[in-house]
Amino acid sequence: MPSPQSLIDSAKRTINLEQDAISSLHARIDTTFVKACKLILNCKGRVVVVGMGKSGHIGSKIAATLASTGTPAFFVHPAEASHGDMGMITADDVVLALSNSGTTNEIVTLLPLIKRLGITLISMTGNPSSPLATAAEVNLDTQVTKEACPLNLAPTSSTTVTLVLGDALAIALLEARGFTPEDFAFSHPGGALGRRLLLKVEHVMHSGDELPAVSQGSSLREALLEMTQKGLGMTLILTPDQSLAGIFTDGDLRRALDKGIDVRQATIDDLMTHGGKTARPEMLAAEALKIMEDHKISSLPVVNEHNQAIGALNMHDLLRAGVM
Structure with missing residues (x-):
């Protein structure tokens, strides 16, 4: 059995690595980020978030955060999109595609369809030279120096960075829209917050x-x-x-x-x-x-x-x- 101290050291090392990865995002919040925000603000439809595996889990959360803060959004599994769910996406929408490698087959397969329909594409990848990044109107850089996983394999730091960048995007859009506490309550009518903000x-x-x-x-x-x-x-x-x-x-x-x-x-x-x-x-x-x-x-x-x-x-x- 590992010693208590080794477990503590492992946890602290993970936290430090992920903190460093998040801190590196500051330098990437620039005109590219501004362009992504403007594309979404000008969107007449909804933000459709896609992602496979761990990126899919992060994407689902980002979609939920966007939807609850004034930006209509939903998550579509890219594999399902290739088998009928592509019909859920319209030319008025913006696709936000998540892939650390930028080469995820299920997402790359969708690129010709997205382009043919004239759908605006924003990517979040850790590889700005990848097929997904180069196909997108805007690529938000989520690359990390090292995963927190000691094998540098399991998505850890990269998923954390993607989640934080998604939150940054959602909150920037919230403030740009002048989203109010009452607006937030209308998105959460069944919760305690909704009752406090709506009930008269x-x-x-x-x-x-x-x-x-x-x-x-x-x-x-x-x-x-x-x-x-x-x-x-x-x-x-x-x-x-x-x-x-x-x-x-x-x-x-x-x-x-x-x-x-x-x-x-x-x-x-x-x-x-x-x-x-x-x-x-x-x-x-x-x-x-x-x-x-x-x-x-x-x-x-x-x-x-x-x-x-x-x-x-x-x-x-x-x-x-x-x-x-």
Whole structure:
């Protein structure tokens, strides 16, 4: 069995080799990279990523990153492309072909078809003199001095460099398009990020008959009955024109009892929290959550532009919605 130290040394050597390979990319981010970005930005179709073996796995990830950051893209296996999937690619698309050697048979076989259809071709290869690189409008250089594999055979440093260069391309395009967090959320509607960036207060608030509310001057008994029926642990206090006068919560009741206030005689006006923090219906639910966390409160009234109460929400609503 190898010693623990030899395993650690091996891992560190691999990391150092791959870090050096990535660092070498800086000198290659030049006008060639800019041209590749412009070709994709001018593309009327989609970016079709192709690659075999380990390059295929990297290509699939690059396609996914492009697609989720504002550049429509998908991965096509080059062997399948030769058996029908070439029909998925149109003259409006850009093909991004990955091959460390630049001589991968399955990809080279596609070159005459790509040229005949007039499809823009961008390559990522470790050999700028290869058939793939010379056939491409732009070749992005991914060559490495040495693979991290001690046999210098298994794709390691080369795949890492290709992945990093693919990320650099995707992010440069993202920034060039002015891609926003909301745009990103639309690409990830089912995830936690999508919920935080898309879900608004109006989507989760209680309104209509579900809204706990009593009028100014109501008795504490009336307020407690309303709180019990609506089950939010709070009730809004409204003026005659439905404007928000204040809020009464379970916490307000406990504080009143601690102070020895005669709750049988007091009106809700004597016990409520006047004014207080509010949310707007068009506000992101995540923004409402921040208000609650910053002010250590568990409920928020929702008001319109005229300060009229139209809803309420609490921490449990946000938890159920997956915002927390």
